[in-house]
Amino acid sequence: MAYRRTERVEEQLQDKRDRILQAVRAVVAEVGFRGAQVALVAEAAGVATGTVYRHFPSKGDLFAEALALNAQHEVDVVAAVARAEGSAASRLADAVRVFARRAVRARRLAWAMIAEPAEPEVDAARIIYRRAFSDVFEGLIRDGMAEGEFPLQSAAASAACLMGALSEGLIGPLAPEAGDLPNTRALVDAITSFCLQAVSARPFAAPSLRVMETPT
Amino acid sequence: MAYRRTERVEEQLQDKRDRILQAVRAVVAEVGFRGAQVALVAEAAGVATGTVYRHFPSKGDLFAEALALNAQHEVDVVAAVARAEGSAASRLADAVRVFARRAVRARRLAWAMIAEPAEPEVDAARIIYRRAFSDVFEGLIRDGMAEGEFPLQSAAASAACLMGALSEGLIGPLAPEAGDLPNTRALVDAITSFCLQAVSARPFAAPSLRVMETPT
DNA sequence: ACATGTTCTGAATCCTGGTTCATTTCCTAA
DNA sequence: TTAGGAAATGAACCAGGATTCAGAACATGT
Numbered sequence: 001m002a003y004r005r006t007e008r009v010e011e012q013l014q015d016k017r018d019r020i021l022q023a024v025r026a027v028v029a030e031v032g033f034r035g036a037q038v039a040l041v042a043e044a045a046g047v048a049t050g051t052v053y054r055h056f057p058s059k060g061d062l063f064a065e066a067l068a069l070n071a072q073h074e075v076d077v078v079a080a081v082a083r084a085e086g087s088a089a090s091r092l093a094d095a096v097r098v099f100a101r102r103a104v105r106a107r108r109l110a111w112a113m114i115a116e117p118a119e120p121e122v123d124a125a126r127i128i129y130r131r132a133f134s135d136v137f138e139g140l141i142r143d144g145m146a147e148g149e150f151p152l153q154s155a156a157a158s159a160a161c162l163m164g165a166l167s168e169g170l171i172g173p174l175a176p177e178a179g180d181l182p183n184t185r186a187l188v189d190a191i192t193s194f195c196l197q198a199v200s201a202r203p204f205a206a207p208s209l210r211v212m213e214t215p216t
Numbered sequence: 217m218a219y220r221r222t223e224r225v226e227e228q229l230q231d232k233r234d235r236i237l238q239a240v241r242a243v244v245a246e247v248g249f250r251g252a253q254v255a256l257v258a259e260a261a262g263v264a265t266g267t268v269y270r271h272f273p274s275k276g277d278l279f280a281e282a283l284a285l286n287a288q289h290e291v292d293v294v295a296a297v298a299r300a301e302g303s304a305a306s307r308l309a310d311a312v313r314v315f316a317r318r319a320v321r322a323r324r325l326a327w328a329m330i331a332e333p334a335e336p337e338v339d340a341a342r343i344i345y346r347r348a349f350s351d352v353f354e355g356l357i358r359d360g361m362a363e364g365e366f367p368l369q370s371a372a373a374s375a376a377c378l379m380g381a382l383s384e385g386l387i388g389p390l391a392p393e394a395g396d397l398p399n400t401r402a403l404v405d406a407i408t409s410f411c412l413q414a415v416s417a418r419p420f421a422a423p424s425l426r427v428m429e430t431p432t
Numbered sequence: 433a434c435a436t437g438t439t440c441t442g443a444a445t446c447c448t449g450g451t452t453c454a455t456t457t458c459c460t461a462a
Numbered sequence: 463t464t465a466g467g468a469a470a471t472g473a474a475c476c477a478g479g480a481t482t483c484a485g486a487a488c489a490t491g492t
Contacts, residue, residue, distance in 0.1 A: 003437040003490050013439085034336075038480065039442095048441040050482075059480065117333045120250075127391075157385060157406035164384020165377035165414070172376055175343075190373035194414050198381070201417030218461050219467045225459070229469085253449060255472095264471040266452075275450060438489075445482070450475105457470070462463100 017055045020045045024066035029109040032176070033063070033118040060121030067122055070113060071129035074102065079136050088144030089200050095136065096166060096195045100188045103170050104181065111174040114167050134159045141199055150200050162195050169194065233271045236261045240282035245325040248392065249279070249334040276337030283338055286329060287345035290318065295352050304360030305416055311352065312382060312411045316404045319386050320397065327390040330383050350375045357415055366416050378411050385410065 023045035027036045038059050042049045056062035082095045103110035112118075113126075138159035144150035169191040173181045181187060239261035243252045254275050258265045272278035298311045319326035328334075329342075354375035360366035385407040389397045397403060 002435060002492070005438080006490075009438085009489070016439095037478095042442095049443095049480090050441055051439080053481065054439070117336075117339060120333075123333060131388075153409070154402070154406040157403060158410055160388055161381035161385040161407055161410040164380040164382070164387075166380070168380020168383070169373060169377040171380075172347075186370070187373060190370040191377060193369070194374055194377040197417040198410050198414030201413040218459090218465060220460065221468080222460075225468085232469095254451085255449080258472095265450090266472065267470055269451065270469065434492085436490085438487100440487070441483100441485090443483100445480105447480085448478100450477090452475070453471100453473100455471085457468105459468075460466090462465090 013055075016045075016047060016051070020047065020052055020055055020062070021066050021069055024063060025070060025109070028063075028066070028112050029106070032108065032112050033116045033122065036063070038062075058121075060119040063119055064121040064125040067113060067125045068129065070109075071125070071132070074099070075129060075132045075136065077102070078133060082136050082140055088140050088147055088149050089196065092137065092140045092144065092199065093192055093196050095140065096162070097188060097192045099133070099166060100170060100191050103174065104184050104188065107174050108176060111171065111176065114174070115171050130163060134163045137162050144200065153199070158199055162199065165195055165198070166191060232261075232263060232267070236263065236268055236271055236278070237282050237285055240279060241286060241325070244279075244282070244328050245322070248324065248328050249332045249338065252279070254278075274337075276335040279335055280337035280341040283329060283341045284345070286325075287341070287348070290315070291345060291348045291352065293318070294349060298352050298356055304356050304363055304365050305412065308353065308356045308360065308415065309408055309412050311356065312378070313404060313408045315349070315382060316386060316407050319390065320400050320404065323390050324392060327387065327392065330390070331387050346379060350379045353378050360416065369415070374415055378415065381411055381414070382407060 020041065023041045024036065027041050027044050031040070038052055039049050041062075042052050045052075052062065056065070078095050078099050081098050082091050084091055084094065086094075103114070134156075138155045141150060141153070141155040141158055141162075145152055145155065169187075172178060173187060236257065239257045240252065243257050243260050247256070254268055255265050257278075258268050261268075268278065272281070294311050294315050297314050298307050300307055300310070302310075319330070354371045357366060357369070357371040357374055357378075361368055361371065385403075388394060389403060
């Protein structure tokens, strides 16, 4: 016996792993998932291509973990806002606004995280985190209903719609092709109030469908 | 000169082209974009792989055109509903409902069309049609504002959010993994009223953000 | 300094599925 | 019936990028 993994090595290993994850973030923020190849990530992390595979089983796993890292952080931020004090409505508005604002700041990265096509593993992770955000909103909607601030509704469905409105409202403007967004503030406000009203408005007696069965 | 493209040949050609496009639809409806490879499509269309390339320059183009065909049809259906008579609110509700209902019917296909990862050309087409739907909704929102049915709002932003709420509200349930959706009706209703209220409710004075600048 | 095990390296390999193209089959007009 | 194209075929080809792996460089404890 002449080798033992010392504390120091352990740290270096961990550190290298972290560096690789950070590199993914950096590369994706720059060239998106599309252009993010393993070799580039390795270079950005200052390691050889093969090293990446000593730390992660595959590209998909690596990228999914990188996304998860980022997304979890955002979830935490939003959840913290949601946990603040105040009415459900104001907390919901704040949560939505914080999400939107942060996304607008890190345009390219946000777009990649939310919408850019990527490996299946990444998609899987996205679904999980979409739901995580959705859960936060769902909790707020339930609070609001409990307090009588919001009308009764399917919290789960509303939360999903809310999440959708939020990301779609953002996606167009965030897309790399779209030019500079001139009035960030207005955009964020529009999205926020859309979401708020959807959830907090008095129940609307949706007119029944008079259109016949639409065929074809 | 001993050959001239006759009427009949012309038709056969056109017909073959159509068959290929239909085959894409069928294959995608079955195995999604992920599993849809050119060879499969060719087989489904009853032609050789190479033939596909006599009609379309590349897989991406073919698939994008197939999506466009489908999407355009849906846009037409929704636009027709939007053009019916009645208040803006009821037309909007109907439009949303029809979209959702039809999507729920053709689960796998709808999911593929709306959300499944695919070639860049397909994504490009998606963006175009997303906007097409969004435009229909935007028109209705404007109508509603003009009539005083809806409060003043950014029609473009609301329409985008609406589109997002609609697709996201659907996507989860439509995803291939998700089991059977038991109460289709309830889902469609929940989505519809979410959208309606978002757009038609009295303006909500969104509480201002008391949370400090969230760092990191 | 050495023996033994570990991590790193990056060029070579492999794989997948889109695309090509030499050949065959099919049309048309004379 | 046949010459002069056009369209169809599908096996072979190829690109691009993930993954591997044989050797080099390191660590550790004696």
